[in-house]
Amino acid sequence: MKAFVMDGIGETGLTEKDRPEFGPSDAILKPTKGLICTSDCHTVHGAIGDRENLTLGHEVVGVVDTVGEAVSDFEPGDRVAVGAITPDWSSEAAQDGHPSQSEGALGGWKFANVKDGTFAEYVHVNDADGNLAHIPDEVSDHEALYTTDMMTTGFAAAENAAIPIGGTVAVFAQGPVGLMATKGASLQGAGTIIAVETVPKRQELAREYGADHVVDFGETDAVEEIMEMTDGVGVDAAIEALGSDTTLQDAIKVVKPGGTVSNVGYHGDGEYRHIPREEWGVGMAEIDIVTDLCPGGRLRIKRLLRLLANDRVDPTKMTTHEFEFDEIEEAFEMMDEKEDDIIKPLIHFE
Amino acid sequence: MKAFVMDGIGETGLTEKDRPEFGPSDAILKPTKGLICTSDCHTVHGAIGDRENLTLGHEVVGVVDTVGEAVSDFEPGDRVAVGAITPDWSSEAAQDGHPSQSEGALGGWKFANVKDGTFAEYVHVNDADGNLAHIPDEVSDHEALYTTDMMTTGFAAAENAAIPIGGTVAVFAQGPVGLMATKGASLQGAGTIIAVETVPKRQELAREYGADHVVDFGETDAVEEIMEMTDGVGVDAAIEALGSDTTLQDAIKVVKPGGTVSNVGYHGDGEYRHIPREEWGVGMAEIDIVTDLCPGGRLRIKRLLRLLANDRVDPTKMTTHEFEFDEIEEAFEMMDEKEDDIIKPLIHFE
Amino acid sequence: MKAFVMDGIGETGLTEKDRPEFGPSDAILKPTKGLICTSDCHTVHGAIGDRENLTLGHEVVGVVDTVGEAVSDFEPGDRVAVGAITPDWSSEAAQDGHPSQSEGALGGWKFANVKDGTFAEYVHVNDADGNLAHIPDEVSDHEALYTTDMMTTGFAAAENAAIPIGGTVAVFAQGPVGLMATKGASLQGAGTIIAVETVPKRQELAREYGADHVVDFGETDAVEEIMEMTDGVGVDAAIEALGSDTTLQDAIKVVKPGGTVSNVGYHGDGEYRHIPREEWGVGMAEIDIVTDLCPGGRLRIKRLLRLLANDRVDPTKMTTHEFEFDEIEEAFEMMDEKEDDIIKPLIHFE
Amino acid sequence: MKAFVMDGIGETGLTEKDRPEFGPSDAILKPTKGLICTSDCHTVHGAIGDRENLTLGHEVVGVVDTVGEAVSDFEPGDRVAVGAITPDWSSEAAQDGHPSQSEGALGGWKFANVKDGTFAEYVHVNDADGNLAHIPDEVSDHEALYTTDMMTTGFAAAENAAIPIGGTVAVFAQGPVGLMATKGASLQGAGTIIAVETVPKRQELAREYGADHVVDFGETDAVEEIMEMTDGVGVDAAIEALGSDTTLQDAIKVVKPGGTVSNVGYHGDGEYRHIPREEWGVGMAEIDIVTDLCPGGRLRIKRLLRLLANDRVDPTKMTTHEFEFDEIEEAFEMMDEKEDDIIKPLIHFE
Incomplete structure (x- = not known):
């Protein structure tokens, strides 16, 4: 599959990777739309250290491709959003009311940090029942995308x-x-x-x-x-x-x-x-x-989707530019340089 | 001065009264507009027991007429709102975060309960610095009136x-x-x-x-x-x-x-x-x-007035009927009977 | 294995059962000590409806016997306590700060309610990493036992x-x-x-x-x-x-x-x-x-064990009677009848 | 009356002053015991700027000498404690839950800051009903003294x-x-x-x-x-x-x-x-x-006195030295230099 990766500080590019593996509680997501975040740029410039062949991105919505055997509430074909932060809900930090800090400071931040991110044709989601949320019919993929990081x-x-x-x-x-x-x-x-x-x-x-x-x-x-x-x-x-x-x-x-x-x-x-x-x-x-670090989790995303379903906010006004997945490197550079008054560049995966 | 009073359970009427006296921290307010509340009706029907010659009403805005010598932030002529609840801010209940319960359960509720209410030509306000709030220029008396009870x-x-x-x-x-x-x-x-x-x-x-x-x-x-x-x-x-x-x-x-x-x-x-x-x-x-009991106090009313000044809400849509002060008995009866789909009757004092 | 069960309303007895099965995140615990709770009596009298061949009990400490392949923080031989309530930490209720209500009202209460309880030679614990806690060396099994329900x-x-x-x-x-x-x-x-x-x-x-x-x-x-x-x-x-x-x-x-x-x-x-x-x-x-319903979970139990380790409380004063596991029916009857000023009867499993 | 004052940065001494005046809500207190605080030393060294003939001290208990006409809950002869911070309870900050910040940052701190402090034969207390607390019979003056600053x-x-x-x-x-x-x-x-x-x-x-x-x-x-x-x-x-x-x-x-x-x-x-x-x-x-700044007020001090009445803590262990009021300058110097492992020096006024 294609993936947009960081390969050393300052180096990015589209590359070929194997599809991700998954455990019993996990799901594989097929992205439909994504957004580039300024923190992707920070990462590439070395903010969290060097990374090799790490898929970038953490703002994504899509369709469930596969689920592990222990996943009970989602199935292939479901239209879903996933928070940028995907906590370990059993961790002591989550039990303490700080799921974003599970397994240490900022530990709930996994995409494009401790595992591959979302700019790929297939994306691994840990604890699917805890971290995915169904997108209501009234909410477009484009709108839903903003729940994953900017809104939350x-x-x-x-x-x-x-x-x-x-x-x-x-x-x-x-x-x-x-x-x-x-x-x-x-x-x-x-x-x-x-x-x-x-x-x-x-x-x-x-x-x-x-x-x-x-x-x-x-x-x-x-x-x-x-x-x-x-x-x-x-x-x-x-x-x-x-x-x-x-x-x-x-x-x-x-x-x-x-x-x-x-x-x-x-x-x-x-x-x-x-x-x-x-x-x-x-x-x-x-x-x-x-x-605070970006709250994630099924309940949080579900509540934010409800705000969209009932027209409390239109976050898509922040989308200033649009690109196909093939053009993501160009989008990334514009975001990095903040060219043309860019706010958020939308990536279409299909 | 004229006042609209309860004089025994089920009995109401306009009458003449002396102007209220005041202490060093108090103010006398000259009402411009008022609203009748369903709880005025409850009171007349005996909900808080019998009352003799008690002025009714607790939703009012107006102009400061006189202030006691210890009042520092208000002066005659100021356009002000006063909450229906006027707490004793030094009381233990207020120090405990429950000003509406000062001096016992519901003790912050003074107007038309333990002292004369606001349907009169002059109204006594305890602790003027603590309980009055200036109405901003952008906010009409009619709008401001709703901060005193319905909004709070x-x-x-x-x-x-x-x-x-x-x-x-x-x-x-x-x-x-x-x-x-x-x-x-x-x-x-x-x-x-x-x-x-x-x-x-x-x-x-x-x-x-x-x-x-x-x-x-x-x-x-x-x-x-x-x-x-x-x-x-x-x-x-x-x-x-x-x-x-x-x-x-x-x-x-x-x-x-x-x-x-x-x-x-x-x-x-x-x-x-x-x-x-x-x-x-x-x-x-x-x-x-x-x-909860209707939060009062200068800070609370000031914040609600800010919501009006910045157009967050238009409470005047709830005003379904208008009356002169002389017609208050008629207004009261309509409210009591909920005639003509009445929601809130506005009383003009001038 | 031996188990003390409810078999219809009002009916209890020691019986033989198969050892429990377990999933990848679960553990099997071998009890060392347990306590009978008045709610066990309520259950037998039908408070939560009829049950057949349901193992009773929810207050237990013991030694880990087996762990599923996904369990990372516990291994056979570990001395542990487990809360009476064993939440599903990924559930929306847990994400909302109410883990005891996971999967519906009181849904975190699984032992002797929706699955077999703890009065057995082997006990199934869901989500071992999220629900077990290691007992510190300074704390006896008898003391630790009180964290599971009475203290929490x-x-x-x-x-x-x-x-x-x-x-x-x-x-x-x-x-x-x-x-x-x-x-x-x-x-x-x-x-x-x-x-x-x-x-x-x-x-x-x-x-x-x-x-x-x-x-x-x-x-x-x-x-x-x-x-x-x-x-x-x-x-x-x-x-x-x-x-x-x-x-x-x-x-x-x-x-x-x-x-x-x-x-x-x-x-x-x-x-x-x-x-x-x-x-x-x-x-x-x-x-x-x-x-409130009895808070469970690894962090909660760990904190309560810390109070014991540092001598903040001695809950064992509440243990008025002691029994071997074989005598549990007698203990249960005393508890049910509140005979002999019984407060808590301790059960020794070994 | 005698008073221990700061008279310019670095200058202290016992002097004669007029007895303080008082308003309708105020009281005059006759101290029985006081404590010196390290912040008194900071003040003398200029931490809050220069001061002339300012009486020092803010930790005191004593007997009510006189009350203003609007004071309802205290009378001459009452044994009382007063918090180091004496808020204006009607202020917006107090209404907002931050009484210590009334009238601006740290504005509830009046003793030895914006008015004379407590090292004098007579002490002025603003808003007596809101800021004094009766000392229960079971609590000594020495114990009660610690509620005013150190405990709170x-x-x-x-x-x-x-x-x-x-x-x-x-x-x-x-x-x-x-x-x-x-x-x-x-x-x-x-x-x-x-x-x-x-x-x-x-x-x-x-x-x-x-x-x-x-x-x-x-x-x-x-x-x-x-x-x-x-x-x-x-x-x-x-x-x-x-x-x-x-x-x-x-x-x-x-x-x-x-x-x-x-x-x-x-x-x-x-x-x-x-x-x-x-x-x-x-x-x-x-x-x-x-x-936080030292919470004051009648309710707070009353609750802390309750902890003393029921033997939850013995703060007098911190009293390492004792002095007569006449010897206060010596006490102050020891505190300033932290001589002889001094923790708190107790001042006897009688």
Whole structure:
């Protein structure tokens, strides 16, 4: 079968591989549509170390091809989505309410990390009953695709932010995860949503997904402007959706005493992140800093699909480009360089 | 000044009263608009016992007339809303996170209960700094009025229901509190909202406020239909917004194991409410039954006003009738009899 | 192998059975010690319907005899405990934080309910990696045995009760679950613990496990006495550990507005449980009624074993009688009749 | 009256002052016993800026001397404790569940910060009904004194740490707040408590207050040793009770994915605190960093007094030295220099 792989840091390409094997609880999925994620680019640049002949990709929907003998709720031909994170549900971390951390930090992240990813003609899914979800008839493959990472990750940022109904929220960066965090804040009942972004197209989408105000950090000091907008009080919650030291610091600076900083950005470099001591209230202002990794699992994906079935959100507005699977290398390069204001490139497998 | 009072069970009328006195932390409010609540009717029929010459009403907005010497954040002329519940913020109950229960069960409920209510030319507000909220310019008096009880109560029902994002909710009864519970479920990110109601006008509003399905209990068995809609699983959360034994039982019956029954109905008669033992999972199905009394206070009302300022909801659709203050007795009788499909009658004070 | 079975309602006996089969994720356990539970008696009397040739028992520790090929963390010879509840960790209920409700209400309860229980020479354990826990060297089999049901259930009652540090708690009934709820309240930092019990031996143990006061409901009105003890305010939390309508009502009556009723009793008969409407604050006093089923799983049992290893509690004080496996029928009858002030009868398998 | 004041950075002394004035909701307290806190030393060294003729001290118990006309629950002669933090209970922050942050970051901290402190013959208490608590007969002044800061602060560190029953906790530094955090972890049901400390007397007290293990960071690498003790997994919760950059980093390093870092240390210098990026799981390991400021208020202090009345803890073991009020300067200097292994110096006012 064909697969799009990383073969050493900085090296990618389409190649031929054997179809994946599977155990009694597993399934083999035949992808219909996929999305490229910026973290695929990070991986290729070495963020998680070197990898040889590792299939890339973790955002996919498709049709069940084969199931192991212990799989009870899915069968060949079922149209399904699978979360980017596929936890070991029996693990102690999952029993503790942190399935994404099963078998160690970020251990639920298997695709294109500890095993082959989803940019292939056949994809292995561990614990099919626990990690697949049926796509309702009302939901297209294209829509469903966004549940697997962008929606689940962005919404989780908002859920973790403990936003009171009618509360104020600032969302730093409006890439696809930030846009979904903005939408998530809206779905959690935020009263005022302030999006921080400088790219016009992303600013526009931020407004469509629920931002009441957009702060252009290219033109103004975001911290000052947000403090002014909130009469010097600060926001109830700030979401970091970029992964940079600066935006994390800014998020801490604009949160009021008693508020929450919800980090969803992947902090990919540097030895430290910096907490500004005074704005942090010298460790006594009751500002919580919380983090999250993309929640996966059948129940989670099923609930997100329900939001799509009932028209709560249209994530496909973030699809700016489309490619055939054969053209994936070109798509990958555009995503890597963020050319042509690309947000999400859709890959058609058939 | 003129006041609309209860003077013995079943007796109401407009009368003359002295203007209220006030302490150092209090304010006197001059109402501009008010709403009649079904609980005003309950009160007149004796639900909280007999009362003599008690001014009715608890939903009001207006202009500050006078403030006590210790009030720091409000002054005469300010346009303000005040919650139906005006807690003693120093009380142990408030310190414990239950301000509505200050000084005993439901103790935060003062208007038309332990002191004169709001259907008068001048209204006394305890702890003005803690219980008043400025109305933003973008919000009309009419809109703001709904924050004082219907929005805060209905939304609280949804907040307490612990609805997961994308989860399923059933809301029993679509009176004004139930309608706001439906809207609240939407603002909390519910994936599917099922409203239970038989009056066509209320069914229609339920859809406008976010219901995906309406179950007409006059035409079908609501429990059966909801169980069918959820593939026999039941809903994540059920909201009781009527106050009857039957709907509370139905709410318990349709909630799945691990789900939440959120009661916001005022249960005004009978010695007991009944928990159906089997559907309750013989006390071991992890179904929580939680209750709430209309959250008040400056911060709460301020946050709800923010939702109005940013167009998250239009509660004025529930205003079906309008009256001058002089005509309040007629309005009251219509509300008591639920004539002409009345939902909320608006009272103009000026 | 020998097994102690229920064979029709009211019928029990030792019999011969085949050794259990097992799947790839399962283990076979060879018991060393077990405990009889009052719910075994309920089962025999038909509480969950008729059963034929069903092995009884769900509280057991032992040695791993065999493991399936997919089991990675346990091997023959390991000394282990297994929770009475053995969830399907991939199920939607478990993903939702309610593993005891996997595959429907109380669905995590498999032993002596939907499959053979633990009173046998060999016992089948589903999902060994998820449901077994190694017993530390410092902990005896006898001690470890109490983690499987009495400690996990009683402690959960206290954990669910949301007891503030220094708060007040009333625990209704001091059977073994109630005693562990009393200990659990102590381990959660309760400031005053009031145990309600009439049997002298249980009263004495209640004091040893942390009760500050014992209310003998045989000699006094428990509700009145608890209200008096709390200056008419009521307790922060009340725990129902019996399963009767009366004690549930009493628990509701003594909880203050804003407090929590935590039910852990198995309500085995009657069509309804009754909520006293007025003391429930007419549905608006913010009294939560929550329930629980015995939490199981490797992590939970491991944590409870840690409490034993570090001498936080000695549950073996509850062992009032000891029997060989051959004598189990006699033990069962004593437990059924609550003869000789029996609390827990220990069964030695070897 | 006599008062012990700070009069410029580094300057302290006993002086004469007028008795404090009071408003309608306030009380004047006549101290009987007080404790010096390390933060008094920080203040004198300029941590919160310069102060002129500011009375120091915030840990005090005494007898009510006078009350304002609006005070309803206290009268002259009552024996009372008052929290170091005396919130404005009507403030938005208090309504939001963060009373210590009323009127801005740390705004509930008034004694020896924004008004005169407690080392004086008469002490002003704002909102007497909300901030005083009666001391039960069974509790001595000396014991009660510890509720005002050390117990409430240390216990809060443990409560915020979200310790699962039977979970593992590391407490960094065993000064009086750290010792009470250790005791707090024990009162929250921790299964294993690891105290990090190098002073022998504090190590000994740590064991008395519930530590199962003591890690001497002077002799070993604390992070390595804690990781080894937890089989490489890390602890469920780590408490920082010192206020240094290093211990905060260590706390992050030893917490497992999904765990909580609870900061209670006052971070008094430096521009930043540093989060070690990798051990923080690159912002995706679900490690929460939470902070707290000494919870005050009548209910809180009342609950802590209950723990003393029922012998849950003996905090007076931390009193290493005693002085008359006239000798307070000497006591202050010993505390400042941490001479003679001083932990807490008790001041007798009479």
